[in-house]
Amino acid sequence: MRIPIDTFRLANGLFVTLSEDHSAPIVAVNLWYHVGSANEREGRTGFAHLFEHMLFQGSAHVGTNEHFETIQRAGGTLNGSTWLERTNYFETVPSNHLESILWLEADRMGYLLPGMTQQKLDLQRDVVKNERRWSVDNQPYGTWLERLDALCFPPTHPFHHSLIGSMADLSAASLEDVASFFRTFYTPDNAVLSIAGDFDPAAARAAIDRYFGHIPRGPGKPPLPDMMLPPTFGERRREVVPDAVALPRLFLAFRSPVFGSDDYYAASVCGAVLGMRRGSRLYRALVREQQLAQEIGAFTFDLAKGADLLVIDAVARPGVSGAELEHAVGREVDRLREERVTAEEVERAVALIEADIVNAMQSAGERADQLSKFATFFGDPRLVNEQVDRYKAVTARAVDAFAQARLDEDNRASLLYVPRAAESVAQDVLAEATA
Amino acid sequence: MSTASFATRPLPGEPRPYAFPRFERRTLSNGITLVVAPVHRLPIVTVIAVTDAGSVADPLGREGLASLVAAMLAEGTASMDGEMLALRFERLGTSFSAYADWDVGVASMTVTRSHLADALALFAETLTAPSFPARELERLKAERLAELLQLRTEPRGLADEMMAHFVYAPESRFARPMAGGAAAVEAITARDVGELYTARYRAGGTTIVMAGDVSTDDALALLEESFGVWGGSAPAPIAVVDAPSPGARTVHVVTKADAPQSEIRVAHVGIPRIHPDYFRVTVMNAVLGGLFSSRINLNLRERNAYTYGARSEFDWRRAAGPFVVSTAVASEATAAATREILAEIDRMRSEPITEEELTLATSYMSGVFPIRYETTAAIATALANLVVYGLDDSYFDTYRANIESVTTTDVLEAAQRHLHPERLRIVVIGDPAEVAGPLAALDAGPVSLYDAEGSPLGS
Numbered sequence: 001m002r003i004p005i006d007t008f009r010l011a012n013g014l015f016v017t018l019s020e021d022h023s024a025p026i027v028a029v030n031l032w033y034h035v036g037s038a039n040e041r042e043g044r045t046g047f048a049h050l051f052e053h054m055l056f057q058g059s060a061h062v063g064t065n066e067h068f069e070t071i072q073r074a075g076g077t078l079n080g081s082t083w084l085e086r087t088n089y090f091e092t093v094p095s096n097h098l099e100s101i102l103w104l105e106a107d108r109m110g111y112l113l114p115g116m117t118q119q120k121l122d123l124q125r126d127v128v129k130n131e132r133r134w135s136v137d138n139q140p141y142g143t144w145l146e147r148l149d150a151l152c153f154p155p156t157h158p159f160h161h162s163l164i165g166s167m168a169d170l171s172a173a174s175l176e177d178v179a180s181f182f183r184t185f186y187t188p189d190n191a192v193l194s195i196a197g198d199f200d201p202a203a204a205r206a207a208i209d210r211y212f213g214h215i216p217r218g219p220g221k222p223p224l225p226d227m228m229l230p231p232t233f234g235e236r237r238r239e240v241v242p243d244a245v246a247l248p249r250l251f252l253a254f255r256s257p258v259f260g261s262d263d264y265y266a267a268s269v270c271g272a273v274l275g276m277r278r279g280s281r282l283y284r285a286l287v288r289e290q291q292l293a294q295e296i297g298a299f300t301f302d303l304a305k306g307a308d309l310l311v312i313d314a315v316a317r318p319g320v321s322g323a324e325l326e327h328a329v330g331r332e333v334d335r336l337r338e339e340r341v342t343a344e345e346v347e348r349a350v351a352l353i354e355a356d357i358v359n360a361m362q363s364a365g366e367r368a369d370q371l372s373k374f375a376t377f378f379g380d381p382r383l384v385n386e387q388v389d390r391y392k393a394v395t396a397r398a399v400d401a402f403a404q405a406r407l408d409e410d411n412r413a414s415l416l417y418v419p420r421a422a423e424s425v426a427q428d429v430l431a432e433a434t435a
Numbered sequence: 436m437s438t439a440s441f442a443t444r445p446l447p448g449e450p451r452p453y454a455f456p457r458f459e460r461r462t463l464s465n466g467i468t469l470v471v472a473p474v475h476r477l478p479i480v481t482v483i484a485v486t487d488a489g490s491v492a493d494p495l496g497r498e499g500l501a502s503l504v505a506a507m508l509a510e511g512t513a514s515m516d517g518e519m520l521a522l523r524f525e526r527l528g529t530s531f532s533a534y535a536d537w538d539v540g541v542a543s544m545t546v547t548r549s550h551l552a553d554a555l556a557l558f559a560e561t562l563t564a565p566s567f568p569a570r571e572l573e574r575l576k577a578e579r580l581a582e583l584l585q586l587r588t589e590p591r592g593l594a595d596e597m598m599a600h601f602v603y604a605p606e607s608r609f610a611r612p613m614a615g616g617a618a619a620v621e622a623i624t625a626r627d628v629g630e631l632y633t634a635r636y637r638a639g640g641t642t643i644v645m646a647g648d649v650s651t652d653d654a655l656a657l658l659e660e661s662f663g664v665w666g667g668s669a670p671a672p673i674a675v676v677d678a679p680s681p682g683a684r685t686v687h688v689v690t691k692a693d694a695p696q697s698e699i700r701v702a703h704v705g706i707p708r709i710h711p712d713y714f715r716v717t718v719m720n721a722v723l724g725g726l727f728s729s730r731i732n733l734n735l736r737e738r739n740a741y742t743y744g745a746r747s748e749f750d751w752r753r754a755a756g757p758f759v760v761s762t763a764v765a766s767e768a769t770a771a772a773t774r775e776i777l778a779e780i781d782r783m784r785s786e787p788i789t790e791e792e793l794t795l796a797t798s799y800m801s802g803v804f805p806i807r808y809e810t811t812a813a814i815a816t817a818l819a820n821l822v823v824y825g826l827d828d829s830y831f832d833t834y835r836a837n838i839e840s841v842t843t844t845d846v847l848e849a850a851q852r853h854l855h856p857e858r859l860r861i862v863v864i865g866d867p868a869e870v871a872g873p874l875a876a877l878d879a880g881p882v883s884l885y886d887a888e889g890s891p892l893g894s
Contacts, residue, residue: 023476025451026806061441069728073795075802094802099445126740133696134743134763140588246584278521294581318581351528362810
């Protein structure tokens with residue numbers, strides 16, 4: 001399936017993608033700012049995400065909470081999210097409200113700072129601290145993302161530090177940090193605006209010109225440090241975390257090719273052969289046959305800079321130690337390297353991936369987000385229409401080549417959670433790791 | 436640079452009309468009801484089969500049986516084992532999913548039009564000729580026991596389970612977990628599975644919904660071919676006990692030592708899905724805690740920063756599901772947050788909401804309606820619910836008018852009739868050392884303490 005795509009760029013650098021579809025009277029607006037936790041400075045971990053919260057706190061012409069209320073009153077849905085490389089803001093509304101949404105987004109891109117106060121910052125800081133408690137500190141395995149990033153990326157690398165941030169760094173964030181982050185990164189030339197759904201292209205273009213056209217270009221953002229990494233870790237990495245969990249859980253990560261590269265698609269298919277749904281190798285072997293795992297899956301982070309990660313995520317059955325789980329997963333990965341992947345396995349994986357892509361494209365919000373993603377990372381939203389073909393071009397031999405190059409012992413990083421009560425299990429694993 | 440263009444906001448244009456997709460009902464020769472919504476935007480079809488085999492059908496002491504029966508549909512048939520079934524579905528680019536909710540068993544898949552006939556043949560085989568292999572039953576039981584073990588360290592899920600336990604009368608099925616507790620699951624045998632399947636998975640008690648790139652005639656022909664051999668009349672309806680646990684307002688603290696946050700549930704038994712006050716209650720709940728801009732969320736999150744989020748909901752079932760306020764707050768804010776929740780519930784009952792609050796809720800619910808039905812899966816799910824609850828076929832066409840007709844007086848009366856502060860159960864998963872004292876000082880009801888497994892420790 002292909003969706004229609006039109007693009008243009010305003011004089012101030014704002015890149016716009018439009019995709020019409022009049023099957024329902026709804027329209028999605030999506031903004032990607034090319035800034036994420038990777039752009040944070042030392043001592044300010046978590047700031048990109050805290051800043052995302054501040055964008056809902058009003059701007060020069062929009063009051064506190066008014067952004068949410070205006071869109072909900074229109075019958076729309078909205079949110080924002082922060083990731084290592086980008087921050088996005090998105091809403092889907094009845095199509096007659098498009099212009100109001102563009103106005104709201106433009107007001108916070110152009111005139112955020114007059115709406116900022118110390119009180120708002122203090123309040124959102126506390127909300128974010130509660131978000132950290134909820135999603136990380138009071139949730140079993142909740143620290144996995146920050147631990148895995150720290151384990152897999154070198155200390156100086158922009159992907160190394162915590163996305164949600166430390167409590168201390170969150171406490172240290174000041175109003176001046178908000179202002180300088182805004183001036184540096186929230187500029188039209190560092191953003192992509194996508195609109196998908198029911199709209200009139202000429203009217204949309206006129207509204208975009210009217211509301212975004214006079215926002216000045218930014219001063220230019222500081223370049224990220226060199227993010228290139230060798231293709232493998234070059235060593236076996238392992239971290240064992242005794243924690244308040246009931247069952248051992250393993251995150252086994254492999255450094256893998258960056259999102260969008262030819263090799264990325266082979267890596268993604270390899271991940272699906274290993275861990276996508278019940279017909280995958282890991283599910284069949286560890287959940288169904290050997291009954292060593294309770295759940296198992298595999299996924300990629302989809303990082304576009306430096307290096308991506310392919311991750312296997314497995315939860316042990318009761319009575320199975322972390323060491324046994326890790327050993328069993330490792331055995332299946334070894335088997336994949338030793339026995340060739342079959343064409344049938346690749347077909348199953350690609351059929352599932354293709355179906356997921358087509359399914360997702362039913363939603364206007366999803367189409368707009370994908371357009372922003374490819375425009376932000378590659379300057380070419382038309383790549384959205386090539387995804388299925390690129391997956392279909394992956395051969396069993398390409399998956400084998402990926403497995404040979406990237407799934408060996410020297411490119412494996414284990415993050416293994418074990419129940420704190422079972423200290424002996426952790427000791428066993430540590431003993432094995434140092435043996 | 437001028438900000439003049441921002442001084443006046445753009446006004447919305449004329450809304451474009453929207454209608455929920457047209458759908459038709461048919462009956463197969465063996466009694467299966469078919470509902471088809473032809474939507475030809477993309478070459479995909481969602482298929483959902485609902486059978487009268489929800490968890491309310493679980494026998495006493497075998498809670499979790501209906502969930503296991505649904506899950507076992509994917510574990511083997513007369514001609515294929517579970518692994519082969521999964522592979523066959525997945526090579527067609529689809530996955531078969533089956534589960535039981537309180538009211539019905541639900542089997543579903545979304546598949547491209549070109550694979551629909553092949554996928555339907557597999558789909559029909561899982562429902563009409565499951566083999567229930569003993570080895571897979573033991574495995575699924577063990578996986579459920581592991582899930583229960585995980586729940587002890589997972590405060591959100593534990594809070595939901597404990598809430599149901601304290602809200603409903605002990606004899607209510609709703610007081611126990613949908614997928615069953617450890618003793619009940621361990622007791623389930625292959626014979627139980629076979630008996631529930633035979634009693635409740637029957638053509639006459641099954642509706643199949645198809646939404647997407649298929650015509651009604653094609654759907655009917657495909658189903659006659661794949662499901663034609665199945666038989667059985669509709670099973671008898673089940674009498675459900677949805678009575679509340681007796682007594683006035685109480686506070687229950689379940690121990691999670693050193694928890695940095697408390698998971699809070701404030702709940703009582705609500706009303707059944709089919710109720711004359713449904714629209715009034717839905718709008719009332721939106722204002723109270725259903726929206727981001729609701730009273731409870733603005734109070735707890737945006738005014739007091741106690742939490743990342745707080746919400747309220749009526750959990751709709753054929754019988755009366757719970758009304759629940761849910762949030763997680765910093766441990767030291769537990770009593771204060773509880774006090775604010777109780778105050779918001781009281782305020783809802785003591786004074787009318789403003790016209791602005793009313794229109795925020797009604798214009799949101801009316802406006803968001805077409806956004807909810809973007810996908811074939813969402814359309815099919817909506818139609819399945821129509822069947823499960825026995826709603827009128829005009830339900831979707833009159834939904835927006837029904838929402839918009841609710842008044843501030845309706846909301847006040849709905850709050851007075853359906854919010855019951857005096858019989859709330861306040862359930863906290865947290866650190867008793869930190870929260871028990873302040874909760875007792877709140878005077879919201881007697882405070883009882885429980886260990887991490889939910890066994891009473893005293894007051």
